Amino acid sequence: MSYVSLKSENGVATITMLRTDKYNAFIRQMALDMQSALDVSSSDDEVRCIVITGSGKAFSAGQDLAEATDPDGPNLTKILSEHYNPIVTRIRNIPKPIIAAVNGVAAGAGANIALSCDIVVASESAGFIQAFSKIGLIPDSGGTYFLPRLIGFQRASALMMLGDKLSAKDAVSMGMIYQVFPDDIFMDEVQKMASKLAKMPTFGLGLTKQALNKSLFNTFEQQLTLEDTLQTLAGTSEDYAEGTTAFLEKRSPKFKGI
DSSP: OOSEEEEEETTEEEEEEOOGGGTTOBOHHHHHHHHHHHHHHHHOTTOOEEEEEESTTEEEOOBOHHHHTOTTSOOHHHIIIIIIHHHHHHHHHSSSOEEEEEOSEEETHHHHHHHTSSEEEEETTOEEEOGGGGGTOOOOTTHHHHHHHHHOHHHHHHHHHHOOEEEHHHHHHHTSSSEEEOGGGHHHHHHHHHHHHHTSOHHHHHHHHHHHHHHTTOOHHHHHHHHHHHHHHHTTSHHHHHHHHHHHTTSOOOOOOO
16 A cells, blocks of 8 residues: 555646545655655656645644554654655755645644745645644754744744744745645646646756755855856756747747756
């Protein structure tokens, strides 16, 4: 049994977490299934954009504590090193745009996996919770890395220590996520966004993602050098040639992602 489904259509791969009755809380097999789905989507040349979402009322409630506290189950070290860290590392390293479509509650590792994606959108009924402090743990899955950079040190510290639930609308106003949509049209809007990205010059988008990753720790001078290198590389792509030709010919470009 797989706890993750993968559907690819029109250049968009949609990865859906399927532990619906457990609010898509992670167990080892679901984490491994997620890693596999990301690998398949990354290696498939037909896939030009990836969407990660949840089934039912939740995006993901984070770690299933029944597994984490099982004496015969994986310990916390194994859960981080073999489950979550490989997921968020894949998300940041895959040279394709990845959308987190947060359809409901995103708590703990579920929230931080979402925040590691390139674009995070949420339904109006969604919420984000740094739930770790409620059980005496620290935020993981890249949360202490991404959240302060998204909303600032003070707000990140408060959310992590207090464990307060943040609404989707408040998450937008803080700059934590990009956009919120009404529940009844949420997935339609996600698909519109994903389809738009899939038709864009995804080779250049992958280079943009690489530049953003490096910007998190590069000096200004190092970042300028990197921009020079990556822009030169982008300028040799077929997408750049097509984009400039289409602009001069006053027509819509047809990008291939190469």
